[in-house]
Amino acid sequence: MKLAIISVTNKGALLAERLARQLAVPADVYAKSGRNPLNTEKEFASLSSLLDTIFSKYEGFIFVMATGIVVRVIAAHVRDKRFDPAVVVVDEGGQHAISLLSGHIGGANDLTRLVAAVAGATPVITTATDVASLPAADVLAVKLGLVIEPFACMKAINAAIVNGDPVTFYIDMSLANADTYIQQAEKLDVTLQRLNESALFEQSAAVLITDKQMVVASSQLFLRPKTLAVGIGCRKGTTREEIVTAITDACQKIGRSINSIAIIASTVVKQNEAGLLAAIKEFAVPHHFFANEHLEQCAIENSLDSSNFVKETIGVGNVCEAAALLAGQTKKLLLPKTKYPKVAIAVAEVKLP
Template sequence: MIRVISLTDKGQALGKRLVAQLNDALLSHKPQPFSQQVQTYFTAGERLIFICATGIVMRSLAPVLADKYTDPAVLVLDENGRFVIPLLSGHEGGANDWALQVSKLINAEPVITTANAYLHPIYSVGMGCERNCPEAELEGLFMQSLQQQGLSIKQISCLSSIDIKADEQGLISLAAKLGIPFLTWNKQQLSTVEEQLSTRSTYVHSIVGVYGVAESAALYSALQCAAAYSKQTDITLETSLVEQAELVMNKQKTAKATCAIARAYAS
């Protein structure tokens, strides 16, 4: 869920404009008690858009900040709608990209100060599944994951998995339906991003030779797609390149499928 929080009448008017253009968004005007309410929204995992001063936001959220891997994205806008600032979780939480999206909605200027701000983000979705998993279950998990991260299908470079899933009809048909490539990689390739996995399953490793299919495929594909975008050739996974890939959504799962989203940056 997206929560737009305003403190002035002018900010409320801007908030109403935003809510009308965003999916699954609510406007909270002058919530009271302010700090307690916004902390509740934040700890519940809501993505927050504040229309007020950055100092108020930081003082209010400081007691509940955890880390950049788990905190939800937070944006701050001025009440005139001139600037959009990704304040928290710029990379891992997707606030940088979200700021770009929001700025386009209201014709504002995104103010992005983190590293990689001037590079092009490449997103890849990795999926694993039981044999003959229904396409509907795969699609539901895929779309739910995109919505959770505030991404659109146009931002996804590919759907990917391990090579033993190269003939998995549900994945093949889903990629075709979405109009994106379906890429698969062998266990040697996927093992090169092993250190970046959020969790490791010894059971999965005993079956397919990697500790996690969805996260490994997402990370490795993001690297390869970023390299292709930059028109690089003879790619080797050197440390500098590996560090450009990051999980933006750790593995999510249903009864029969898993999904993860990764991002790399291309020049």
């Protein structure tokens, strides 16, 4: 977590500097101009101007000051709990550490506990599931590295948990690392039951860990593991919309969620293709452009078909399938080369540790 610690008084600056030294997290320390007894921190004249500049640059903030000041100064920057940074407030006396924003997904609750332990403060955490010592779907998602789908359903699921309504957590046992998920969930006091699709229609609320597309009730939430490597070949000038449509359809063909895409890959020849880069940005996943010789070697080793036309055009006869296999570090294709207008897609299953 990239962290900023900000103070506005001399005493606050001393506590900020101590937190920066003792927290096991890299941190930049900012102190108000003229109120910086150590003269080692970055100085600022206006707190609101500072936040205008840096709010989007850090994953977490520790404010050593009054909560009211923080509420007013961050208000214009708060947008969505999926993307907001963790915000923790500590009084300059180090008595209380308050989880103010993005407690679960952003990690503010965990950061609050860490800050409180270092400062000798009392942690103040008000998220309902934490207060009641109950499991939360978004906490499980963060700890297991899963994508929440649809996000709008998460609030209803957590509300049901807090209200004592029955919510069952399921795991798709066909996932390569299902046992690991079960063990990690147990550490969070969550018991994962074997996914039984026929039983889902009897559940009023459920959380499902799977990469498969399923028809479920509106009150049921998917947590998507990153299991898919998508390989892409495309013509010059192909648009973002054409590529996104092709990827989405390709995932539908194999019954997998686009939120389970772990990586998108292609040939280095396409590394500056505007439409492809825009599509990758939309899916917000890592990407890799492989050298043609690596793609060619992969094609030979896996007996992949080669197109003479493609080879004459860009120097390698198989792009999408070889790119998918290399990106997934696997030999298992879930979807072989599938042609769309201007685009060819292949999908591989990612090799998991």
